Amino acid sequence: MNAEARDRRGIYDSLRPEIEDIHLVDAHNHLPSEEAWLESEPDWTAFLGYLVTDLANAGLPRDELMMGLTADERWRLDYGHDPGPDTRSPEEKWQIIKPYWPYVRHMGSADVTRTALKITFGHDDLCDEAIADIQDRLPELMKPGAYRKHLKEECKIDCVLSVTQALEECPPTDVMAPQLFTDTYVAVEKRRDIFRLEQSTGRNIYSLKTFLEALDALLEDSVERGMVGMKWHIWAYLRDMDFDVANEYEAARALDKILQMPARGGAGASTAVGFNEMRPFQNLVQNHLVQRSIDLDLPVQIHAATLGASYGGQLKGDPKALIQLFLRYPEARFDILHAAYPWTRELGALTHIFPNVYINMSWLDILSPVSYKAFLRDWLTGIPLNKIFAYGADQFFMLLTPACAKRVRDFVAEVLADLVADGEMAEEDALFAADCILRKNAWEYWKLAERWEGRYG
Ligand SMILES: [Zn+2]
Numbered sequence: 001m002n003a004e005a006r007d008r009r010g011i012y013d014s015l016r017p018e019i020e021d022i023h024l025v026d027a028h029n030h031l032p033s034e035e036a037w038l039e040s041e042p043d044w045t046a047f048l049g050y051l052v053t054d055l056a057n058a059g060l061p062r063d064e065l066m067m068g069l070t071a072d073e074r075w076r077l078d079y080g081h082d083p084g085p086d087t088r089s090p091e092e093k094w095q096i097i098k099p100y101w102p103y104v105r106h107m108g109s110a111d112v113t114r115t116a117l118k119i120t121f122g123h124d125d126l127c128d129e130a131i132a133d134i135q136d137r138l139p140e141l142m143k144p145g146a147y148r149k150h151l152k153e154e155c156k157i158d159c160v161l162s163v164t165q166a167l168e169e170c171p172p173t174d175v176m177a178p179q180l181f182t183d184t185y186v187a188v189e190k191r192r193d194i195f196r197l198e199q200s201t202g203r204n205i206y207s208l209k210t211f212l213e214a215l216d217a218l219l220e221d222s223v224e225r226g227m228v229g230m231k232w233h234i235w236a237y238l239r240d241m242d243f244d245v246a247n248e249y250e251a252a253r254a255l256d257k258i259l260q261m262p263a264r265g266g267a268g269a270s271t272a273v274g275f276n277e278m279r280p281f282q283n284l285v286q287n288h289l290v291q292r293s294i295d296l297d298l299p300v301q302i303h304a305a306t307l308g309a310s311y312g313g314q315l316k317g318d319p320k321a322l323i324q325l326f327l328r329y330p331e332a333r334f335d336i337l338h339a340a341y342p343w344t345r346e347l348g349a350l351t352h353i354f355p356n357v358y359i360n361m362s363w364l365d366i367l368s369p370v371s372y373k374a375f376l377r378d379w380l381t382g383i384p385l386n387k388i389f390a391y392g393a394d395q396f397f398m399l400l401t402p403a404c405a406k407r408v409r410d411f412v413a414e415v416l417a418d419l420v421a422d423g424e425m426a427e428e429d430a431l432f433a434a435d436c437i438l439r440k441n442a443w444e445y446w447k448l449a450e451r452w453e454g455r456y457g
Pocket residue numbers: 028029030394
């Protein structure tokens with residue numbers, strides 16, 4: 001070991017325990033409520049997380065992969081058919097995966113799985129013995145209070161910003177602060193999509209005006225009930241994201257196409273008018289949401305990256321498509337998810353010139369650990385420290401979240417140790433940077449002191 005390498009290692013060893021003490025804010029996650037989690041009866045395959053799609057990519061047939069999903073999830077994912085209840089034993093599922101495991105076990109997604117198994121059960125790897133042991137011990141962990149214990153007490157995650165379709169599905173708690181997934185109310189094509197908003201708000205919708213009034217009522221009510229932000233997701237894969245200024249009449253006509261479908265509950269009522277037909281409406285409502293985010297002082301979190309949990313899709317998440325919105329709404333605050341991977345360098349440039357654009361690095365640590373570290377190093381010396389959120393677990397199963405936190409703490413310590421060793425940063429500046437990107441920035445951006453801590457934290 002040469003002197004420089006020893007120096008780097010020494011700096012890492014000094015920084016890492018300090019970084020362990022930072023209380024995290026998880027800037028993007030998909031955890032269900034603890035109640036829903038307790039009812040979910042997972043087996044060991046819940047620990048696969050994003051590995052499911054990586055296994056398919058490695059050749060595991062998709063029909064074999066629908067393990068661990070409930071019938072409802074299979075429907076939600078539009079798998080195309082319902083294969084019925086999964087009657088295979090946990091051991092049988094492992095035998096199906098086992099031949100593909102050597103090809104993926106070094107990937108970021110598998111590192112999350114292995115790290116979670118190590119933290120939770122003390123196992124270093126997936127193997128026949130580990131599967132049996134995990135199966136035996138998993139039910140003991142599914143206890144009320146588990147979220148608080150595993151996230152807050154053991155992992156020092158103070159607050160998890162979790163995306164939800166409706167506040168009643170995942171209300172705020174002393175661990176969780178919800179962000180509303182607004183696509184549910186904008187990517188509408190059918191009567192039932194409109195009816196959902198009517199039901200949530202107790203209002204009748206028969207025009208663009210009454211639709212927007214209902215949407216505003218939903219947003220205001222959600223803020224009242226603890227919503228801390230909005231999240232947009234699916235747009236990049238279905239259409240362009242420029243959300244041009246819309247003609248109100250055209251938007252109203254598009255909505256009226258849905259209202260002209262056969263009446264609710266009757267034959268043909270479930271017919272979709274077509275996603276592209278709704279384009280003027282989508283443009284108008286997305287702009288309306290940004291305007292309301294300014295009025296309500298809420299951030300807008302936008303997925304602009306490769307499509308997660310996907311078996312193929314358009315590669316159109318380039319955040320440059322959002323420049324129109326960035327320019328039109330300087331008072332809005334946008335955090336761009338997953339560091340816009342693979343348009344990561346472009347997002348760095350956008351964040352550098354737009355005061356209203358922030359980098360959310362969630363999931364990049366899994367997608368590409370090397371890119372995570374390289375770009376974090378670049379941005380820590382090229383972009384103001386308060387524009388970066390370095391941690392968001394982006395998981396659907398709670399017990400994977402501590403593993404994501406550990407890996408991100410490791411990565412941040414490595415990057416900062418390199419910067420200190422190269423003389424780019426003093427050690428105390430490195431610790432200030434770590435606190436900003438892991439806690440302080442998210443705490444302030446989502447206004448958690450006002451919106452969450454006093455009420456639920
Ligand atoms: Zn996500």
